[in-house]
Amino acid sequence: MSVDQATPEGDQRLGSWAKLSLVALGVVYGDIGTSPLYAVRECFRAEHAVAASHDHVLGVLSLIFWALAIVISTKYLIFILQADNEGEGGILALAALVSSDESNASYRRWAIFTLGLLGGSLLYADGMITPAISVLSAVEGLEVAAPALDPYIEPITIAILVGLFLFQSRGTARVGTVFGPIMLVWFATLACMGIQHIVQSPQVFLAINPLYAIRLLLENGLSGYLVLGSVFLVVTGGEALYADMGHFGKQPIRISWYYVVLPALLLNYFGQGAFLLEHPEGARNPFYLMAPDWALYPLVILSTMATVIASQAVITGAFSLTLQAVQLGYSPRMTIRHTSAEQMGQIYIPLVNWALMFACIGLVLGFRSSDNLAAAYGVAVTITMVITTVLFFLLTRMRWKWSLPAALGLCGIFLAVDLAFLGANLFKISNGGWFPLLVAGGAYTLMSTWMAGQRLLAKRLRERALSIELYIADLMNEPPVRVSGVSVYLTGNPVGTPPALRHNVRHNKVLHEQIVLLTVVTANVPHVRLAKRVEFEEIGEGFFRILINYGFMDTPHIPLTLATLTNAPLNLQGEDVTYFLGTERLLATHRPGMALWREKLFAWMSRNAQPATAYFYLPPEQVVEIGSQVEL
Known part of the structure; x- marks a missing residue:
């Protein structure tokens, strides 16, 4: 034990890691942890499966072992988790980290964010399929335990999913605290089930030799290669654990994997292989047939609980992804509730929650079985993993300054594995893989339209904007009546004159004694320290310019932030502070900019965005909205 660990501070840190590791089991590893329910089965049962012969079983186990070793244990747990954006993970956080390099040209920065946006869109599709296939595969255990209950599998699955999504508003911390111990029991059960059969057929450990995997691929031609599409099901939670890193940190996630999750999974997968060596008809x-008869009903109950928990990883990942998208300007403002006073990363987004719930219900009703859903599962995640590898390569070169041979050597291995899985999964498109691609295409269209629309709107406003210094000089030629108080104008252009200011002076013929031009900027880092969050400048004639910098995981609470500004000749906490917001009515036109249909879509999204008053926590009784019309 190190000296640091021997100290009370070290013991306290270890205790904190142990607690977070347990909670992480209930949030991060549910997806990967429930793959034993269907992954091995699909390798020998799906449309492109192989027969459950001795050599094929060992070949599949070998593929599973090395997939977990390369993709999860090495790529994600060792390397990708190091690519944290000041503690936050996820593909958008990674894209923001890469693009923040000052050496990036504008076109390169745009390409990086486009990759991140595409990867994020694909994760939404994964967030819809994972709860449906996980819960459905667990409840299908009733077919083995009591075949007469087969007609009730779909209603039971839907009822469980509804309960899961209703529970989300309680917050990640409470969810993880409840689910962590259950998942610990689940992984212990997986290990015990596997050991029971491994002791009868210990030769399954021969599968650790990669030659069995290579032989399976070479001797079975296209069928051998396409079985990779089913093997991939064992690693589908990799992106979710990266996205959830901000909730728990790297160390607890790694501790949970290496000491609990990985050993339990390998024992269970090898146990299923040992069972199939003795009972290929199984x-x-x-998974269920290897269990003793007396344990079937308890196992179905425990599996159902575990698959409910499995859905948690992608749901919380979708919440984090949406928060980042809103802050980075990829999504309209929406209601975001913080569910923990201690940890800022724990959030609940009602719109995303209900959208995922209805999508999951639709998938259960549409695909009707986990076998059919497995045919649709994996396409989106493999593309996201390819994008993550590409972004990681750019990170190693641009920010970490690795040599080209080192970066290419490591990322080349990861990319080769990712592309092999992607190629196998592409054959699933006609069997249901089109669904996640359709969802991802829709999400990408919405987010890219919002991003492009925001830029176009800013351009249109700049075209008719007047420098604030010129406006003040012109205004002082015939000064309007000055009234007491402070007016704060929110504007996206810190050097131009806000349209709301011009309209207010033109129609009301008055001007407050102190006028603040307030601009909110989102940085490419998750958090901005309070000491560096506010920039203040006095312009003259009672005008001031304030720039607030938030990180993409910060809560944009303007009144609280302004309260930290103590060295300015302004009182921004009193009731005589009035916030003026410009409300633009957007009109789609044929002017050069975006396609007409995208302009109409952007205008519709803008009308349905959360009001700035609520999003920035402005006191409603001190807000005045002034409208204007803008032709896109």
């Missing part, structure tokens, strides 16, 4: 559902 390939129709090896």
Whole structure:
């Protein structure tokens, strides 16, 4: 034990890591942890499956072992988790980290964010399929335990999913505290089930030799290659654990994986393989058939609880992804509730929650079985993993300054594995893989339209904007009546004159004694320290310019932020502070900019965005909105 660990501070840190590791089991590892329910089965049962012969079983186990070793244990747990953006993870956080390099040209920065946006869109599709296939595969255990209950599988699955999404508003911390111990029992059960059969057929450990995997791929031609599409199901939670890193930190996630999750998964997968060596006819559902008869009902209950928890990783990942998208300007403002007073990363987004719930219900009703859903599962995640590898390569070169051979050597291995899985999963498109691509395409269209629309709107406003210094000089030629108080004008252009200011002076013929031009900027880092958050400048004639910098995981609470500004000749806490907001009515036109349909879509999204008053926590009784019309 190190000296640091021997100290009370070291013991306290270890205790904190142990607690967070347990909670992480209930949020981060549910997706990967419930793959034993269907992954091995699909390798021997799906459309492009192989027969459950001795050599094929060892070949599949070998592929599973090395997929977990390369993709999860090495790529994500060792390297990708190092690519944290000041503690936050996820593909948008990674894209922001890469693009923040000052050496990036504007076109390169745009390409990086486009990759991040595409990867994020694909994760939304994953967030819809994972809860549906996980819960459905667990409840299908009733087919083994009591075939007469088969007609009730879909209603039971839907009821469980509804309960899961209703529970989300309680927050990640409470969810993880409840789910962590259950998942610990689940992983212990997985290990015990596997050991029971491994002791009867210990030769399954021969599968650690990669030659069995290579032989399976070479001797079975296209069928051998396409089985990779089913093997990939064992690593589908990799992106979710990266996205959830901000909730728990790297160390607890790594501790949970290496000491609990990985050993339990390997024991169970190898146990299923040992069972199939003795009972190849059990390939129709090896997970449940390998269990003793007396344990079937308890196992179905525990599996159902575990799959409910499995859905948590992608749901919380979708929440984090949406928060980042809103702050980075990829999504309209929406209601975001913080569910923990201690940890800022724990949030609940009602719109995303309900959208995922209805999508999951639709998937259960549409696909009707986990076998059918498995055919749609994996396409979106593999593309996201390819994008993550590409962004990681750019990170190693641009920010970490790795040599080209080192970066290419490492990322080349990861990319080769990712592309192999992607190629196998592409054959699933006609069997249901089109659904996640359709969802991702829709999400990408919405987010890219919002981003492009915001830029176009800013351009249109700049075209008719007047420098604030010129406006003040012109205004002072015939000064309007000055009234007591402070007016704060929110504007996206810190050097131009806000339209709301011009309209207010033109129509009301008055001007407050002190006028603040307030601009909110989102940085490419998750958090901006309070000491560096506010920039203040006095312009003259009672005019001031304030720039507030938030990180993409910060809460944009303007009144609280302004309260930290103590060295300015302004009182921004009194009731005589009035916030003026410009409300633009957007009109789609044929002017050069965006396609007409995208301009109409952007205008519709803008009308349905959360009001700035609520998003920035402005006191409603001190807000005045002044409208204007803008032709896009």
